[in-house]
Amino acid sequence: MSKPEKVPGSLEQAAQEAADAIARHLASDTAADDARREAERDARIKAAIEKLAAEGKTPPPKRAGPTED
């Protein structure tokens, strides 16, 4: 990926650094790296929902049993 001229601290610099980081990420990360990050993110979200549920801040279960076919 080519390197554009950047003005330090500018919004354009932020955007180009993001683009460059994405390129580095896609060029070096494996599927296992992606899966690990996704699992970590899922665990954080699950923990947050469990805490919300304990505080009564999630919807109540609508019904038990399997979905209708």
Added chain:
Amino acid sequence: MARSANPDRPGGAVAGAEPFSGAPPGVLVTAPGTASTPLIGLHSDHFDPVSRGQALRAQIAREGIPRQPRLSAREREIETAFAEWIEGDPSRAVEAAARLAEANGSPDQPIFEVDSIKRLVPEYGSDGKPSSDDEYLFRLEHNHALHPAAVALARMAFIDRLDVLATLPAGDPAKRVFVTNGGCAAGKGSLTEIVKNALGDKARFGAVWDAAGEGDALENAWVLRAAGARDIDVVFGYAQADPRTRYEGVLARAEGTGRVVDVLTFVNSYAEGARAFRAFLDSAEYRAAVADGKAVAFGIDPGEFDMASLKDRSKPAFPDLRNLNPSGSLRPEDMAPPPDKLAALEAALGILEAYVAKAREEGKDPLPVARGALGNALKFAADQPEAVGAAMQDSYERIFGD
């Protein structure tokens, strides 16, 4: 947006589609597939972007969550329960969405993402992967029922965050937000992960709007107005991809997580999404923001994934990756033209049918995934060009005909 007048509207005009259950009388209903409303989302201007979060919560308490015009009876039941939970206490629901955004990203850089909000629904399940067959089937079948309400919650929580960022002093590096764009399974998730993990302090953002592909890139002007009214800068990131190869990724994700995007919503996320994003980049509003140094956009096209990279780590995963705008801000002419909708649909249907055939060979039941992928899409078939509707109908008969 209109109010429901006929709760007994007839449905099932397309063979294979379940009969429709009308929205409750008097509630707002969405207008799927119109210029400013994607197939399964909310009107792009449903909330006044300049209003404070408190006003939006009052709006929901007053008007309710807009409902989809065409859902099966079971989908309607799910939609109603989730919408009524939000309407019963919008502040509680928005707080839940905000805390999920912090868990998704971090307290300093929350990531607002529609799909994770669906996990608040107990039957959907709170984990990334379903913990039971019931959760798996629920996810496959009820994406349409949950999506508009989840969008509403994400937008309200995002506006609350912008209200906080607005209080930061001018020049604070966190006083900028990052917005993802791109079709379903185009690689937007990579964009947000990079922002969270790789950039560190180099390009800090006070929030990330991780747009669902289902939104067809129709929310960008809304985000720009919301940010501009609060003197917040915006970076728009766009992931370009060829939809003719990407439905495999959707089906793989469906098999693993139960999250499935139906074929028509998928195709629209590329065809309509590219069209909408190009129009946004060409808009006077966006160009003025760029000229003022308040907005910028970049695009990447990762190209196709190289399977050999899984075994040989010296090989890049995406050897054909390219930056769509090596300098300056992304322009419409930097992007590929919007893909042909029928060609993309036929390719996705071919991938779905190959998936079904392979699953059957292996003794698996592919129909739950196929119902989410194609059965769900048939509710929109009657509004599509004849060739699009016919392609879906023919595919449905090949898959479910026996």
